[in-house]
């Protein structure tokens with residue numbers, strides 16, 4: 001049952017992406033692809049499983065491919081030339097999200113990025129993706145938080161533990177198998193790429209703490 005939508009970038013141009021996403025031997029696929037000019041392609045039927053998420057976890061479920069729709073946005077990405085997502089591309093994405101969220105039971109906290117479901121392993125769609133704009137159109141969560149720009153770092157252990165609890169409440173998978181500091185850093189960085197794009201250093205600071213509390217509060221309200 002589809003209840004989650006994952007946003008990606010392609011890290012390659014549109015024609016190469018279409019070739020790769022339609023090549024069985026590449027073992028990667030997505031339901032939709034949107035070019036920079038807003039051209040929309042559907043490659044996999046909504047009710048078929050696509051291979052876009054890989055090893056992943058969100059809100060209590062792993063193997064997110066099983067219950068999600070994957071949307072690829074053409075963007076060369078961090079490695080080959082990361083650019084702002086054009087207005088035309090985001091407008092078509094919003095139309096598509098409108099159709100998908102109406103058709104399936106997708107709550108706002110289950111519209112997330114590849115980096116959210118695979119922190120440390122994936123960084124798309126990245127800090128340039130306009131999550132705040134999407135939320136204003138009615139897709140995803142993006143609470144208004146005052147003083148979200150406060151940069152002073154927090155080293156207090158109790159507040160770090162509270163931050164970890166908030167990350168888990170929002171939906172991030174934090175494994176106890178990994179070294180604790182590394183695990184917190186990569187997950188905080190994933191959170192910041194989505195909810196605090198100005199500052200993705202992976203450390204807990206005052207602004208990140210405030211945003212964590214606000215997002216976790218909204219997620220809990222949706223449950």
Ligand SMILES: [Zn+2]
Pocket residue numbers: 007008009052114122124
């Ligand atoms: Zn991806």
